[in-house]
Amino acid sequence: METLNFLLQGFAVALTPENLMFAAIGAILGTIIGALPGLGPANGVAILIPLAFSLGLPASSALILLTSVYAGAMYGGRISSILLNIPGDEPAMMTCLDGYPMALKGKAAEALAISAIASFIGSLLATVGLVILAPVLAKFALRFGPAEYFALFTLAFATLGGITGKNQVKTVVAACLGLMIATIGVDITTGNQRYTYDILELYEGVDFIIAIVGLFAISELLFFIEMHAGEGFKKVALNKLKLSMKDIIQVLPTSLRGSILGFIAGVLPGAGASLGSFLSYTMEKKVVGKNGTFGEGDPRGVAAPEAGNNAAANGALVPMLTLGVPGSGTTAVLLAMLISLNIQPGPMLFTQNAELVWGVIAALFVGNLILLLLNIPMIGIFVKLLSIPPKYLMPVVTLVASVGIFAISNSPLDLYFMIGFGLLGYLLRKLHIPLVPVILGMLLGPEMEKSLRHALTISDGDWTILWSSGLSVGIWVVAITGLVLPYIVGPVLRRRMAAAQDKEHSIVD
Amino acid sequence: MKFPAVKTLIATATFALAAQASAFEQSRTAECIAPANPGGGWDFTCRSVGKVLADLGYISGNVQTVNMPGAGGGVAFAHTISKRGDDSALIVAASTATTTRLAQGQFVGMDLDMVRWVGALGADYGVIAVSKDSPYQTLTELMDALKADPTAVKFGGGSAAGGWDHLKVLIAGRSAGIEKANLPKVKYLAFNGGAEAITQVVGGHIEAFTGDISEAQGFMESGDLKVLAVLSEERLPAPLDGIPTAREQNIEAVAPNWRGFYVPKGVSDEAYQWWVDTMDNVYTSDNWQDVMQKNGLMPFHKTGADFSTFVKGQVDSIKEISTEIGLIK
Numbered sequence A: 001m002e003t004l005n006f007l008l009q010g011f012a013v014a015l016t017p018e019n020l021m022f023a024a025i026g027a028i029l030g031t032i033i034g035a036l037p038g039l040g041p042a043n044g045v046a047i048l049i050p051l052a053f054s055l056g057l058p059a060s061s062a063l064i065l066l067t068s069v070y071a072g073a074m075y076g077g078r079i080s081s082i083l084l085n086i087p088g089d090e091p092a093m094m095t096c097l098d099g100y101p102m103a104l105k106g107k108a109a110e111a112l113a114i115s116a117i118a119s120f121i122g123s124l125l126a127t128v129g130l131v132i133l134a135p136v137l138a139k140f141a142l143r144f145g146p147a148e149y150f151a152l153f154t155l156a157f158a159t160l161g162g163i164t165g166k167n168q169v170k171t172v173v174a175a176c177l178g179l180m181i182a183t184i185g186v187d188i189t190t191g192n193q194r195y196t197y198d199i200l201e202l203y204e205g206v207d208f209i210i211a212i213v214g215l216f217a218i219s220e221l222l223f224f225i226e227m228h229a230g231e232g233f234k235k236v237a238l239n240k241l242k243l244s245m246k247d248i249i250q251v252l253p254t255s256l257r258g259s260i261l262g263f264i265a266g267v268l269p270g271a272g273a274s275l276g277s278f279l280s281y282t283m284e285k286k287v288v289g290k291n292g293t294f295g296e297g298d299p300r301g302v303a304a305p306e307a308g309n310n311a312a313a314n315g316a317l318v319p320m321l322t323l324g325v326p327g328s329g330t331t332a333v334l335l336a337m338l339i340s341l342n343i344q345p346g347p348m349l350f351t352q353n354a355e356l357v358w359g360v361i362a363a364l365f366v367g368n369l370i371l372l373l374l375n376i377p378m379i380g381i382f383v384k385l386l387s388i389p390p391k392y393l394m395p396v397v398t399l400v401a402s403v404g405i406f407a408i409s410n411s412p413l414d415l416y417f418m419i420g421f422g423l424l425g426y427l428l429r430k431l432h433i434p435l436v437p438v439i440l441g442m443l444l445g446p447e448m449e450k451s452l453r454h455a456l457t458i459s460d461g462d463w464t465i466l467w468s469s470g471l472s473v474g475i476w477v478v479a480i481t482g483l484v485l486p487y488i489v490g491p492v493l494r495r496r497m498a499a500a501q502d503k504e505h506s507i508v509d
Numbered sequence B: 001m002k003f004p005a006v007k008t009l010i011a012t013a014t015f016a017l018a019a020q021a022s023a024f025e026q027s028r029t030a031e032c033i034a035p036a037n038p039g040g041g042w043d044f045t046c047r048s049v050g051k052v053l054a055d056l057g058y059i060s061g062n063v064q065t066v067n068m069p070g071a072g073g074g075v076a077f078a079h080t081i082s083k084r085g086d087d088s089a090l091i092v093a094a095s096t097a098t099t100t101r102l103a104q105g106q107f108v109g110m111d112l113d114m115v116r117w118v119g120a121l122g123a124d125y126g127v128i129a130v131s132k133d134s135p136y137q138t139l140t141e142l143m144d145a146l147k148a149d150p151t152a153v154k155f156g157g158g159s160a161a162g163g164w165d166h167l168k169v170l171i172a173g174r175s176a177g178i179e180k181a182n183l184p185k186v187k188y189l190a191f192n193g194g195a196e197a198i199t200q201v202v203g204g205h206i207e208a209f210t211g212d213i214s215e216a217q218g219f220m221e222s223g224d225l226k227v228l229a230v231l232s233e234e235r236l237p238a239p240l241d242g243i244p245t246a247r248e249q250n251i252e253a254v255a256p257n258w259r260g261f262y263v264p265k266g267v268s269d270e271a272y273q274w275w276v277d278t279m280d281n282v283y284t285s286d287n288w289q290d291v292m293q294k295n296g297l298m299p300f301h302k303t304g305a306d307f308s309t310f311v312k313g314q315v316d317s318i319k320e321i322s323t324e325i326g327l328i329k
Helices: A002-014 A017-035 A041-054 A059-084 A090-143 A146-158 A168-182 A208-227 A245-267 A272-288 A299-315 A317-323 A329-340 A354-375 A379-385 A390-409 A412-430 A436-458 A463-467 A470-508 B003-013 B018-023 B041-055 B071-083 B096-103 B139-148 B164-176 B180-185 B194-202 B213-221 B269-284 B286-295 B304-324
Strands: B030-034 B063-067 B090-095 B115-131 B155-157 B188-190 B208-212 B225-230 B256-264 B298-303
Touching: A002 A017, A002 A090, A002 A354, A017 A041, A017 A059, A017 A354, A017 A379, A041 A059, A041 A208, A041 A329, A041 A390, A059 A090, A059 A299, A059 A329, A059 A354, A059 A379, A090 A245, A090 A272, A090 A299, A090 A317, A090 A354, A090 A379, A146 A436, A146 A463, A146 A470, A168 A436, A208 A329, A208 A390, A208 A412, A208 A436, A245 A272, A245 A299, A245 A317, A272 A299, A299 A317, A317 A329, A329 A436, A390 A412, A436 A463, A436 B188, A463 A470, B030 B041, B030 B071, B041 B063, B041 B090, B041 B115, B041 B256, B041 B269, B041 B286, B071 B090, B071 B096, B071 B115, B071 B256, B090 B096, B090 B115, B096 B164, B096 B256, B096 B304, B115 B139, B115 B164, B115 B194, B115 B213, B115 B269, B115 B304, B139 B164, B139 B225, B155 B164, B155 B194, B164 B180, B164 B188, B164 B208, B164 B304, B194 B208, B194 B213, B194 B225, B208 B213, B213 B225, B256 B269, B256 B298, B269 B286, B269 B298, B298 B304
Parallel strands: B030 B063, B030 B090, B155 B188, B155 B208
Antiparallel strands: B090 B256, B115 B208, B115 B225, B115 B256, B115 B298
16 A cells, blocks of 8 residues: 555656656657667667766656666567567567568568567566565565675676576676776775776776776677678568457467566566566467467567566566666666666665655656557657668767766766777677676676675674575575576577577578 | 854955955856766755856856766866866865865875865764664763773764764764774774665664764654764754754764865955855855755855865864874874
8 A cells, every 4th residue: 555655656756747758758769779789778778877967857857767768678679670680689589589470471560569569568567566576675675784785796696697698607707807897996995095096087986887888889889880781771661550459369368478477587686688588488489389380470479578578677677776786787777877866776765765766667657658659650660760871870879978978077088988998898799708797797896895894894704694694595595506507407598599599590591 | 153253254354355356257157066976965066056156146147067076076176276276267066075085185195275165055964873773872872882892883874984974983982982092993884875874774784874964864754763963063953953962962073064165276365255255145045045944954154264274174183083093194
């Protein structure tokens, strides 16, 4: 009941004309960002953070704008999957499997509409899940002391590679790189400086927003230059939409199952949206795909991963808001933004910044509705955007990113850093070292170190404090499982994913 | 109460300059550097004062807030000294965090005499608080426990070790009579912000919170936190007048985190005086009193020579206590 009251108050915040406008702008920008191949959600949010700052938006409006971008990107990812057979972002990968064949059969509009409805259901249910679960978890999270947090951060790192992660060693290398960058600056536990070489700009460490924009956006630009992909992509033409109520009802059970599975995958740290969509798709194939229509353009094969990845995206907000531990790259970026706005995520967020949190949650509901309305009648416009040649698009993105970074601090040094991180990102991607662990390392490293040192200060240097409570022991067990499991289950899962993709390619070729 | 005294002081000190002071013409637009990212206290100081300056017509154009984060204000301090030495249309936001870092020599090669201190327009006072189920009911009880065993109470706060929140505990502890040798043994856990530290206190993982009243107010109203003492000279205005001061409990500890400004060293005396007079007028204006009311800023006002003396005194006393506990050698 209390929750319902808060939620109503949240709607009062989200439904002010100004915030409604920001939600709509965010939803549109997000859909575009998600639809354009290469510009993932993490990227999109990262580029817009500096912009939100330089506009001097109040915290709630800035957050509403950016969470709408986040939600919109999850919707947008499917557009290029279906029309180009190139996922707009990683979680939309599974949508290619049945979406593109549907488009080839001349049912592109239906595929887009069904996936929009499935995305809506996934997002909606997961937001309901967030409303129910987050306050409960927030109360519980008070029991987290430094020792428990240390175990939790270890868990986040241990599961970083994800169950589908290919090369654990490369993930570890990337995370260590992030941790190393994170040690730069004043050590808050002792007040000493580390690796600052008397350069004043380094005292507060390296700003992770600069690192994110550099690693993702600038490296993307470098990749683009290398590929000379000057022209737009070839895409399937859009037909006139003929969608009956029956078609929608047909995909409803699939969407519901996909949403629930996706939400659970999202709440678990490390798993994220990609796993959510993958699990939903494979489960649905097992449950209803016995006659082998999956992979040949089955509408349910479009609905399942879309419901799954949208649900997972909102599910990932639960640990981020209540514990301050992000479950995916994009939530890590959102966390960075919260910290920059001087809002401390954690158990107290729901009592201290109730208006803000519930405003954002309400905005997710509103944004979701806007997205559904945008994505069915106005889909043609987004599709047109896909034909903008990247040679025009990438410079604009880079310009927006650079202006935004400079506007936050007015420091040219930050721009050099951004370019430096761009080069680093390019190099790492060439070496197939994932970028998200670098960001998480930078973001979580100082927290993890602080937790460990706090725990040891409390216990007078006795290390057993780290596993002295039932809660921390539980987290350690999950962490170790998360680290070991990929070696056992990973090869199996990867073979299945590869098999599914091979099958799809055989259709395309 | 202090206010007329300041006025008189300024009036006498600047009597000779009065004619020239009125001759000084401020430029149409001004700039306020907030030495941190948007959203923090310095950013708030710049934006709110900037708005009042423009609304009241002291600056005919607008006051632009420029964020210059880095080194806890050090980047902006260096920038002011090296690049803006005589810019009379520039003010830079500062607070007790600035004086703390100056005192501890964290702005390498720079000291407080390299800029001119204009004035403070309000303060946030220090508090020491415990969770609602804590056995400690008064600051005296808490300090007695520390006297018996300096590790008995672990404090959490939002500044780095040796920072202002940490120093508040030590200032109170010293006044309460904790032995000098035992002061460095008092445990302080540094968090990223007041809220994070309070969460740990409410969760029962550490015993006490040290921070500002603005950080504690929400948690106090929700009943999670019990504020044992406010480190102000007198009780705060309602609705916070129920909190006893440390002085009432015979612990002479006053810790204001003031919000104010400095200007470059090289500005003319007329320009400096213009800023001092303007800040006096801003402080008494309804617009500013309204800002203070809405944002929980407590009365605290010093300008000109009075403020410069105060800043010097604060730096000296922070230096002294930091040396005592071994933070600076």
